[in-house]
Amino acid sequence: MPGLRGFVLEALPGDEEDLFSAVLAVLGQSFTVATDPDARGGGERRRTWLDTFDWRLYRAGLMLQFEQARRGGRLLLSRTDGTPQAEQAVTSWPRRPPLDLPEGPVRDRIAVLISPRALLPIVRAVSTASVTRLLNADGKTVARLTADHITVTAPSRAATTAELAPRLAVAEVRGYPGPARKATALLAGLPGVAYASQDVFIAALTALGRHPADYSSSVAAEITAEMPAPVAVARLLLRLLDTLESNVDGVLRDIDTEFLHDLRVAVRRTRSAIKLLGVVLPDELAAHYKDEFKWLGDVTTPVRDLDVHLLGFDAVAGRLEAASPADLEPLRVFLAQRRVREFRRLATALRGPRVRAIADDWRKALLEIRDTGASRRRRPTAEALALSTTGLAFRRIAAQGGSITPESPPESLHDLRKRAKELRYLLEFFAPLHDPVAYRKVVGDLKQLQDCLGDFQDSEVQRDEIRTLADAMLAERTAPAATLLAMGEIAAKLARSQAEARDEFAARFARFAGPDGRERVRVLLEGRL
Amino acid sequence: MIFATYNIKGGVGKTTAAVNLAYLSAADGNRTLLWDLDPQGAASFLFRIKPRVKGGGKALIRGTKALDDAIKGTDFDDLDLIPADFTYRNMDLLLGGADKKPTRRIAQLLRPLAAEYDHVFLDCPPSISLVSENVMHAADVLVVPLIPTTLSVRTLDQLTEFVAGFSGHRPQVCAFFSMVDRRKRLHLEIIKTLQAERADVAATPIPALSLIERMSVERAPITAFAPRSVAARAYRDLWTELTKDI
Numbered sequence: 001m002p003g004l005r006g007f008v009l010e011a012l013p014g015d016e017e018d019l020f021s022a023v024l025a026v027l028g029q030s031f032t033v034a035t036d037p038d039a040r041g042g043g044e045r046r047r048t049w050l051d052t053f054d055w056r057l058y059r060a061g062l063m064l065q066f067e068q069a070r071r072g073g074r075l076l077l078s079r080t081d082g083t084p085q086a087e088q089a090v091t092s093w094p095r096r097p098p099l100d101l102p103e104g105p106v107r108d109r110i111a112v113l114i115s116p117r118a119l120l121p122i123v124r125a126v127s128t129a130s131v132t133r134l135l136n137a138d139g140k141t142v143a144r145l146t147a148d149h150i151t152v153t154a155p156s157r158a159a160t161t162a163e164l165a166p167r168l169a170v171a172e173v174r175g176y177p178g179p180a181r182k183a184t185a186l187l188a189g190l191p192g193v194a195y196a197s198q199d200v201f202i203a204a205l206t207a208l209g210r211h212p213a214d215y216s217s218s219v220a221a222e223i224t225a226e227m228p229a230p231v232a233v234a235r236l237l238l239r240l241l242d243t244l245e246s247n248v249d250g251v252l253r254d255i256d257t258e259f260l261h262d263l264r265v266a267v268r269r270t271r272s273a274i275k276l277l278g279v280v281l282p283d284e285l286a287a288h289y290k291d292e293f294k295w296l297g298d299v300t301t302p303v304r305d306l307d308v309h310l311l312g313f314d315a316v317a318g319r320l321e322a323a324s325p326a327d328l329e330p331l332r333v334f335l336a337q338r339r340v341r342e343f344r345r346l347a348t349a350l351r352g353p354r355v356r357a358i359a360d361d362w363r364k365a366l367l368e369i370r371d372t373g374a375s376r377r378r379r380p381t382a383e384a385l386a387l388s389t390t391g392l393a394f395r396r397i398a399a400q401g402g403s404i405t406p407e408s409p410p411e412s413l414h415d416l417r418k419r420a421k422e423l424r425y426l427l428e429f430f431a432p433l434h435d436p437v438a439y440r441k442v443v444g445d446l447k448q449l450q451d452c453l454g455d456f457q458d459s460e461v462q463r464d465e466i467r468t469l470a471d472a473m474l475a476e477r478t479a480p481a482a483t484l485l486a487m488g489e490i491a492a493k494l495a496r497s498q499a500e501a502r503d504e505f506a507a508r509f510a511r512f513a514g515p516d517g518r519e520r521v522r523v524l525l526e527g528r529l
Numbered sequence: 530m531i532f533a534t535y536n537i538k539g540g541v542g543k544t545t546a547a548v549n550l551a552y553l554s555a556a557d558g559n560r561t562l563l564w565d566l567d568p569q570g571a572a573s574f575l576f577r578i579k580p581r582v583k584g585g586g587k588a589l590i591r592g593t594k595a596l597d598d599a600i601k602g603t604d605f606d607d608l609d610l611i612p613a614d615f616t617y618r619n620m621d622l623l624l625g626g627a628d629k630k631p632t633r634r635i636a637q638l639l640r641p642l643a644a645e646y647d648h649v650f651l652d653c654p655p656s657i658s659l660v661s662e663n664v665m666h667a668a669d670v671l672v673v674p675l676i677p678t679t680l681s682v683r684t685l686d687q688l689t690e691f692v693a694g695f696s697g698h699r700p701q702v703c704a705f706f707s708m709v710d711r712r713k714r715l716h717l718e719i720i721k722t723l724q725a726e727r728a729d730v731a732a733t734p735i736p737a738l739s740l741i742e743r744m745s746v747e748r749a750p751i752t753a754f755a756p757r758s759v760a761a762r763a764y765r766d767l768w769t770e771l772t773k774d775i
Contacts, residue, residue, distance in 0.1 A: 140604065
């Protein structure tokens with residue numbers, strides 16, 4: 001609508017009607033006001049804002065809204081400043097996630113951005129709008145005032161509801177910019193009426209006790225250099241536990257594969273933190289949870305392995321040269337069936353008492369350390385712990401990697417990959433203590449090395465898995481010869497990419513651990529002392 | 530689609546037809562624009578819009594002011610209006626001096642609005658002039674109100690012949706009987722004869738009713754303020770007839 005200007009009524013609950021009467025009275029000084037019950041834009045309106053669990057749309061500066069009509073509705077994609085980007089009609093919409101987007105301009109615009117994540121309803125809003133016409137001396141409508149009463153709901157299991165402050169908007173009638181300006185000025189001067197600084201979506205989140213992009217899988221624990229090390233480690237582990245727990249529901253509802261992925265990353269990080277930093281925790285605590293998190297990691301592995309195969313399936317099938325992609329279809333069916341079985345096992349474990357005990361008791365123990373650690377006897381600071389552990393992890397990689405020759409067994413590279421991952425986690429844990437520029441340089445080099453080691457090991461693991469899958473399919477008599485041949489071709493390609501990764505290794509390692517790489521690490525660790 | 534209400538004579542129900550048909554078009558969900566070309570500004574008055582265009586007709590015809598900037602929203606959804614202006618009385622002179630193709634200037638001015646509006650209505654002043662010739666060249670349908678008299682039948686013949694002489698685009702002529710008094714035998718006879726003889730005369734007549742005159746008191750289309758009245762229903766039937774082939 002041209003000339004739309006938004007206000008909120010900052011009245012106490014119950015006083016809104018009085019304030020609205022005051023609004024009409026002040027407008028009545030310059031216009032004749034007439035309510036219009038049949039006006040377009042009046043009546044009830046139902047909207048749902050959608051995003052992925054990790055806010056991929058919002059982080060990309062976008063907002064997606066589903067406006068419900070009697071049948072189906074419209075999807076409206078806009079920038080976070082409200083600029084429209086795309087829209088498409090939707091004939092039907094599933095009541096529960098995952099919400100698969102039908103073909104159309106909105107899907108075209110966001111499919112790549114959100115893949116492989118699913119869209120979730122973030123906030124639902126029901127608004128009731130009433131329209132008042134502002135008439136000039138000739139009785140001509142020269143502006144319209146819309147008052148919107150909005151109730152918002154968080155569509156989680158424990159659905160919470162909030163009322164937003166009523167919103168007012170003055171809309172210009174085409175060719176009459178003056179009266180709309182005048183009405184806006186009158187409203188702006190009225191006590192209790194304020195410019196709407198937040199979009200309805202953001203205001204709704206705030207009212208529901210949330211804020212945009214309030215989930216991220218990154219570590220980002222609130223630690224400082226001077227903090228006692230046990231407090232910092234407890235904070236770190238609590239943050240990882242939060243991430244882990246916030247993904248459980250999405251895993252159990254099987255909304256998309258990334259819930260399990262993020263949960264597993266949180267588990268791996270926790271295990272590394274216990275291993276590398278557990279020295280500042282009580283011995284028996286570290287020892288017990290080391291085993292618990294290993295178990296938790298292991299129960300999630302089969303489903304994730306199958307997810308990886310299924311996610312990359314089309315790409316792998318598309319790269320076949322001798323075989324046809326259709327030959328692989330029985331493998332897809334086999335993987336999907338297996339996933340159903342494994343998922344059932346995973347869900348049973350996640351709903352079981354052992355996971356509940358980890359969540360509750362681990363949190364309790366960590367909270368105690370966080371809250372009492374500062375008052376205990378003098379311990380090393382977070383900074384001292386960061387320096388000693390990071391330095392040690394780097395030296396270990398340099399020594400271990402330096403002894404690898406073209407003749408070394410694959411296990412030596414697999415082992416180096418673990419060490420590299422540990423160093424990466426340490427860097428991430430203590431990221432708030434590092435100089436950002438020096439941090440980015442070291443992480444950049446390390447990432448290159450990790451990618452190479454990852455390609456090397458993953459190719460081998462996947463090749464072994466293909467062999468195991470082929471055996472299982474043969475045993476269950478679900479593998480036609482063409483499928484096995486296609487799987488053979490995939491195995492051959494994997495062997496080739498493993499060999500390529502091995503060829504790359506020396507150069508990547510030299511960049512990371514050679515004189516320049518060492519210097520970058522030295523700057524990182526000593527630069528802030 | 531561009532509709533133009535036209536008759537060489539004044540006071541035959543041209544403006545009331547334009548206003549009510551434009552309203553019905555918008556009520557059907559069509560984005561509709563009505564251009565009040567008559568310097569008397571009756572259509573503008575009926576929509577409570579001041580008959581004034583900044584810079585006058587001169588600025589519009591010469592293109593120094595975009596037609597778009599002169600558009601005013603009416604009180605009704607999807608219905609906009611370009612008001613009349615007293616300077617339109619000199620529009621013939623303006624059109625004559627404006628362009629190499631003086632009879633095509635209005636069509637040319639309307640072209641940029643084609644994407645914004647589904648239907649445009651031109652309410653043309655009476656008389657034969659460069660303005661009416663422009664309107665005929667711009668229109669897809671010429672809606673011609675006829676008072677059922679022998680003379681007005683001659684007028685329709687003349688108009689049809691005139692349009693037939695156009696090279697290129699020719700508007701479809703669609704006449705309808707206006708201000709019909711069912712108590713007058715002559716009215717009924719002429720209607721009967723002409724509707725039987727000619728395909729370009731609509732089956733729906735618009736009766737002469739005092740309620741139609743009330744429009745100038747209500748300052749709104751009768752189809753808006755008395756939608757269930759006989760008059761409003763007659764305009765609805767006429768609109769259905771006019772659009773049945775669209």
